[in-house]
Amino acid sequence: MQLSVLHEATSKSQPRTLIIHIGHHKTGSTSVQHALALEQVKINGIAPFYGAALTHNHLVRHGKEIVKETNKASVGHQYFLELANGMRQNFANTDNRICVISAEDFEHFSPSHLRKLVNTYFATMFDVVKVICYVRPHLQRTVSSFTETTKIGACTDDMETYFQQCTESGIFLFAPDLAKWRKVFGDNFIVRPSIRSEMQGGSLINDLFMSTLDAPQIAVAEVDNQNESLSLEDLLRVKFLHKQLRKRTRGFHHAYGWTLMRLTEKLPKSRTATKIQMHRSLAERVHAFYLEDARELDATYFGGSPLMQTALQEGLDNACETAQPSTAQQVFTKSEIRSLRLAALMINELLMNEEQRWPEFLHQRRLDAM
Known part of the structure; x- marks a missing residue:
């Protein structure tokens, strides 16, 4: 045409x-x-x-x-x-x-x-x-998209594996x-x-x-920031809850992740929250893989000013030394993991109800369990 x-x-x-x-x-x-x-x-x-x-x-x-x-x-x-x-x-x-x-x-x-x-x-x-x-x-x-795809349940691996998938798909x-x-x-x-x-x-x-x-x-007008970044701890909580509900549909996990994000933002910010970062050895590989693309972007679209190259180097300079934890079990106590698992079980139970009033449904589930 x-x-x-x-x-x-x-x-x-x-x-x-x-x-x-x-x-x-x-x-x-x-x-x-x-x-x-x-x-x-x-x-x-x-x-x-x-x-x-x-x-x-x-x-x-x-x-x-x-x-x-x-x-x-x-x-x-x-x-x-x-x-x-x-x-x-x-x-x-x-x-x-x-x-x-x-x-x-x-x-x-x-x-x-x-x-x-x-x-x-x-x-x-x-x-x-x-x-x-x-x-x-x-x-x-790369860091932001890793966080996003984990948040909506589409990524269940660590950042290393996610980057490997990115290189394969380009x-x-x-x-x-x-x-x-x-x-x-x-x-x-x-x-x-x-x-x-x-x-x-x-x-x-x-x-x-x-x-x-x-x-x-x-x-x-004054605009609230939307889709703010999760802390490492909250991301691992969300990731754990997704895993417990892994039999649900992709559409469910997308909506569920956004809901968890919205509710997390209502809670007070933790003083000990950890920023999600890429570790140095991975950052070096990311830098090497994308450097030529950054150069081409700078030359073609940004008048030769090394904006993308500088940002790539800054990302490398700001990388943490060692890989951050990738599972909730690496961060939280057994008691906290038990609480998360209990919450996930309750959510799964509630999702099974499509018709009854909640008190009647939960009572019937109790009878079924007996």
């Missing part, structure tokens, strides 16, 4: 602009999405049109159905048609000159497929379509994938470093709009 050229600005007034924020993961996307969904951001005095309760990741999941152009009678295909047409209608109904789509799951989406979706449903309603991507330095991204070799995005979207594709000292206006939200709009006036 021949892809049409995205529309350029047609007047000297504020061009109608669609900003597509594609993440990456672990670059602060959740905080941006919360602020946009709650209309805590004003551009030139007006909140950008966002149109999502939280994220547009559902567009990514169901968008894969439409680009295949197969099985058009499938439920997924039909759902996406309703979704895309609904978004198109929302964009058409709003007078806002700035609209935003934000979905970090686009990180692993085909850029040509996204271009097709944009051209098919949205491009004709906008003067300008910008795609913006944030890249977190390699070593820091998941954090960013330059080749970004080259594909630039080839498809050209100058409309913007790459920014996920490094706070490099953020325009001192924050991710300011940087996002300053990088995609011409001299915007930005006002941001």
Whole structure:
């Protein structure tokens, strides 16, 4: 299919602009999405049109159905048609000159497929379509993604094993994938470093709009940080609880991990909490593996300034000397492990109830046990 050229600005007034924020993961996307969904951001005095309760990741999941152009009678295909047409209608109904789509799951989406979706449903309603991507330095991204995948129950191994899996998949070799995005979207594709000292206006939200709009006036209400990092101790608790419920579905573990994260944040911070770190011998291997990719990113997207190379070296310099514990049993007493196991057993018991009132269900479970 021949892809049409995205529309350029047609007047000297504020061009109608669609900003597509594609993440990456672990670059602060959740905080941006919360602020946009709650209309805590004003551009030139007006909140950008966002149109999502939280994220547009559902567009990514169901968008894969439409680009295949197969099985058009499938439920997924039909759902996406309703979704895309609904978004198109929302964009058409709003007078806002700035609209935003934000979905970090686009990180692993085909850029040509996204271009097709944009051209098919949205491009004709906008003067300008910008795609913006944030890249977190390699070593820091490895640690953060290890923590994230452990949190949602997708990773049950230690950081060493996780890095080995990363090298085999090439998941954090960013330059080749970004080259594909630039080839498809050209100058409309913007790459920014996920490094706070490099953020325009001192924050991710300011940087996002300053990088995609011409001299915007930005006002941001006080925004709570979302998806903050767990301590090592809390991560091991979460990992242990996931293991006790390992027979549950992947979808359950994802939602369960996020719930544990949310509830953990409500507790007072422990003074003895340990920051999750990579140990030196592993950091040396990570540095060696990603150095060439960091150089290519710096040369291609950051004007030759060694941002990614410096961050990679800083990650190595800040590594701890020995590997941190990877299981709850290495950190907690037998009594604490017993309490965690008891909590997991109770959770599993409660999850079996889908119909009865809780007192009746628990009483019946007692009778069943007898």
